[in-house]
Amino acid sequence: DQQVKQNSPSLSVQEGRISILNCDYTNSMFDYFLWYKKYPAEGPTFLISISSIKDKNEDGRFTVFLNKSAKHLSLHIVPSQPGDSAVYFCAASLNTGGFKTIFGAGTRLFVKA
């Protein structure tokens, strides 16, 4: 039972263009969403988050959009840079009875120079 789904295993984008990574979730009780970035042989690192009471959060080149009615969120990277090439994990947090963070399977982003 995958509660957080990233349906695109990989994405290739030209440097300077926009990267859009998508994530769907099934549990309407999730109240916080996060994106993590992972380079090879390293652990995931926190990138950006959004509360369920918002629909957009921006941090520099990174913007996360949340559509609660569709149970969908997306991460936009503008402009994309070769150093953004990594695996991006979408995660959702449930703050009842002690919070749980559930991860999607990840999307591998390739940014071509």
Added chain:
Amino acid sequence: EAGVVQSPRYKIIEKKQPVAFWCNPISGHNTLYWYRQNLGQGPELLIRYENEEAVDDSQLPKDRFSAERLKGVDSTLKIQPAELGDSAVYLCASSLGWVNSPLHFGNGTRLTVT
């Protein structure tokens, strides 16, 4: 600040052998997590500690897996005996413990069971 430290980085063992992983969280982080990441998948929670107490171990296979966090700082995750299906990356993470505080991960231990 120093990050989450894990050791060893890699471990290769034969099935039925025991194995242990060690984690030192970020200083001041009272919440510690062990995750397992299988190839092509996202991290899956095994156990979560608040200080010394395991507050969520519902996903820990207790017949062969055990964990401890003595004194509420370092933690050890053990598998005994290991099975072929245990091959994965074992990630330790810590956080400040307040609601929605992000996880800080170590670089993980890649376990190969042959």
